[in-house]
Amino acid sequence: MRIATGLAFAAMMLGACGGEPPAPAAPAEPVAEAPAPAPEATGANTLTAEQSAQGWKLLFNGTDLTGWKGYKKDKPGDAWKVEDGTLALTAGGAGDLMTVEVYGPFELSYEWKISPNGNSGVIYLIQEDAKAENTYNTGPEMQVLDNDGHADGKIPSHRAGALYDIETPPDGAVKPVGEWNEAVVRFTGSEIEHWLNGKLVSESSYGDDAWKAKVAASKFKQWPLFGTFAKGHIALQDHGDKVWYRNIKVRAI
Template identity: 50%
Template sequence: MKRIVFSAMAACMIVSACATAQDGTGLSKKEKKAGWKQLFDGKTLTGWHQFHAKPGSTPAWKAVDGTLFLDTDAKASGASGGDLVTNEDYENFEFEYEWKISPNGNSGVMFGVNEDKKYGATYSTGPEMQVIDDAGHPDGKNKKHNSGELYDMIAAPKFYAKPVGEWNKAKIIKKDGKITLFLNGEKTAETTMGTPEWQELLNNSKFKTWKGFGEYPKGKIALQDHGDKVWYRNLKIRQL
């Protein structure tokens, strides 16, 4: 009887492992069934391009050891800087990713980005979830400019980022205009675009007079080149 029980338990463990094991896509069978898709294959920049990319340009962004890495040193060798954006546009989605920042570094993740030539930067239209060395970068001293926050709009209840150089896990959920942000499992911001609350947040931010900011329900996701080394990995998304 003991042997039978053990075998049953072992079988359950094997089935469970198979259900969660990752295949060549980097996603488990359970994740793929739930609609998750990779946004980075760990080896190439496929699916991404520089914002307003010029033909033939070589981006400073590189695929290194399974990460999307901004090699700021490469700029000295002629690589072009600039934010990296997805080829596709997204409206209702759940986006998960991990990030690691260099000492005194700054970056960010924008969404709802419109690539029309009349907009000179990703942040002209896309709200940002902040990525920063809170303790080392001067901007980290400003309220609503810390890691995981909806940049310049909503301050998180507490500091949830791990020490600089360690990996942080972030999540952005956007559904019918409602935005919810999480950093390392903790909610950092929540609001709904187009509501009186949203307008009040805008009126109290640097974006108050920016035409086009936060006005596009559907847009690209962007990784910011703020001039500092930063790493992203395990980027995945599912449409809601």
């Protein structure tokens, strides 16, 4: 009786399986690879020996505004302060804060935190040209924004991580307001990539006909010098809202 029962059970299981081998799993979709992160330093606004060997240079030392100035000015605006080891805009009216040096091609890594309903951005490839009145007349921007609280969050190409007014980032990459976000801008000379919290959120060719068409369809079409330079200054935008930056570093690529 036990033998018969066992045979019946085996037959039942064979029937359930159909005697067929399992179908092979579908191949995984290819995923864009993030830039290799700089090795973690022992503290904020510092570099390890390995980072230095890889060519990373700090743009903010955590204690003062050495290496920074205002756009077409000799020194930073008064409302840019060092606050608890961060580079903070404490009030509007200071003007954009810009590096003294120019960079390109480059990889820029930084962290940002925005205040509720706040707006800022990181602008790059800036030139202090006589025909340009502001940083954004020449340089593209990686948007910094409270997507939920600021009106620009309703405009897809104006959300956090966007190549502002040119490329729309996907949802879900930005952290809630008040939390730190990790950002990377990678500019090769012919391509731009924006990474937010390890996710590729904006990418575009640069300088070719496709780029020129995107600019012509954007608000930047009114400034002929926009997006035409192969190197330039890097700036933190004063949009009138409190914002914090830290661990700002750059390397040539």
